[in-house]
């Protein structure tokens with residue numbers, strides 16, 4: 409009897425130990441060894457926000473860090489009068505509450521655009537802006553949507569008159585850029601004129617063509633100063649340190665197995681991100697972007713024209729009326745190295761898009777240049793499958809991860825969530841009395 413009891417006792421201990429062993433084994437496959445090798449630790453430190461150099465000056469924009477330009481740009485960013493129908497502002501598609509995106513696949517202003525609104529946060533660090541990098545600075549970028557038919561749908565002449573006639577705006581402009589040019593001669597400076605899409609707005613385009621070169625330059629300079637003020641405001645928008653950064657800081661300080669700050673799933677996701685997932689090949693540095701352009705085989709949007717991405721954007725930025733080397737730039741030519749050495753040819757540019765930074769990426773669904781992928785699950789499935797693109801060559805190879813591993817990578821991306829460093833007052837529309845600024 410006693411032997412029987414002892415035997416069954418021993419059996420249950422054995423079974424318990426076995427179960428514990430099996431559980432441990434399963435756990436070890438889900439959460440591999442917790443310590444980091446010196447090379448892994450170095451890689452993780454390279455993603456730490458503390459290793460981001462301070463934002464340098466923008467030589468092409470003399471007012472980039474001017475507090476008055478920031479205030480002026482703040483108003484312009486939210487003001488819907490800068491549009492063809494009085495209803496569209498930058499903030500329509502770049503809403504502070506959605507981390508400066510709009511939550512839509514394709515952005516909608518006066519029409520529907522062919523791409524998705526990326527966040528403006530952190531873009532002051534990127535040498536090239538837009539999904540295809542067709543602008544080489546924030547001020548030049550801002551001037552694109554304002555004259556695009558599907559976005560603001562207005563013209564630079566209209567905007568110049570608006571500043572001329574709004575006494576508050578005019579005062580702010582003059583304090584920054586000197587005396588406002590006299591635009592009162594209607595024959596020389598019509599109400600609406602600009603190099604807009606002539607098919608959509610033939611009269612506006614024709615009025616622009618009819619103006620003298622000298623007058624056009626006067627108006628384009630006002631227009632570029634609008635962009636420079638908006639850029640000054642945008643430069644405020646930077647991500648604050650995240651939980652991941654606390655973890656990376658501990659690693660940087662020499663602890664190769666920091667505890668508690670990240671969950672085990674988040675740490676496992678980080679391991680995949682810098683390891684077998686190979687995400688780090690493109691999403692690297694403290695902003696998790698290599699600032700380059702790659703084809704990752706993002707699915708084509710049915711019924712839409714093919715989007716060749718960087719192979720066209722690289723030519724556009726060189727030709728751009730408002731780039732770093734243009735007459736409206738405040739930079740010396742030698743300060744425009746990125747533009748002077750831009751790569752314009754090569755198979756690898758076809759179907760390539762800018763590698764987006766991944767800080768706060770959990771807040772900006774849907775994803776990819778035309779919002780093709782609805783959520784992060786879809787993005788992870790995409791990387792797992794590495795589909796063959798319709799044109800060009802994908803840089804990806806299949807990952808063949810288990811579903812729980814894909815989830816762990818998403819968990820890691822959540823560890824990159826943070827607030828912005830800026831005072832929240834800059835995230836609201838400016839106070840009314842200054843002008844009739846919209847509360848969009």
Ligand code: HEC
Nearest residue numbers: 498501515516517523524525526528537538539550553559
């Ligand atoms: C109708 C919606 C819409 C409006 C209005 C709009 N944008 Fe955008 N914005 C977009 C879309 C879509 C893109 C991506 C376009 C592309 O890459 O071709 C974009 C791209 C950008 C980028 C580049 C981000 C990056 O990561 O490269 C910045 C910065 C930006 N917009 C700022 C502005 C500013 C400033 C204004 C106002 C002057 C503005 N936008 C008005 C939709 C809009």
Ligand code: HEC
Nearest residue numbers: 685686687689690702706761762763764775776777791803
């Ligand atoms: C070969 C370079 C490359 C690699 C490797 C890579 N990415 Fe990307 N990633 C990109 C590019 C380029 C885009 C934008 C593609 C587009 O718009 O069509 C992107 C987009 C994303 C987006 C969407 C961001 C947004 O704002 O829309 C996420 C999330 C992302 N990548 C995460 C990852 C993860 C996780 C991995 C590893 C499994 C990874 N990436 C590997 C280049 C890369």
